[in-house]
Amino acid sequence: MSQWISIEAAAEKYRLEKEYIWLWVEMKKITVSYENDTVSIDDDSIQQFIKRTKLGITSEYIDELEQLCMEKKQNQPIVCFTLEYAGSGINGN
Missing domain, CATH: 1.20.5 (Single alpha-helices involved in coiled-coils or other helix-helix interfaces)
Incomplete structure (x- = not known):
């Protein structure tokens, strides 16, 4: 089951700038949820995206x-x- 995390938590976990993650959200590269004025991203989707981009x-x-x-x-x-x-x-x- 997927875990939903905040953009701030993902930035810290993967040592990324928050702006990169927001860009990927806008590009629809990672799965995002907007619920109760809270933005959360699917941890599995960001892991997969990072894995794909490590190849270049x-x-x-x-x-x-x-x-x-x-x-x-x-x-x-x-x-x-x-x-x-x-x-x-x-x-x-």
Whole structure:
């Protein structure tokens, strides 16, 4: 049975930066659960991912990382516009 652990616990256990684990969550490389405002990851899935990447980073991984970056860049103007709108006072504030 899988064990669910926090990102902080996984970072400590595997001696990784939390940001790497968050990136893998965003890339859907490891199984994640969002329950009661708590993010947990499946320990087995992170172990398997680490095992696969020890053999080296693949071109598929790089392609997926580039795709994620492009998606984030495309969404950036929407976030900026939303923040500008919220701070403009148009909504009555």
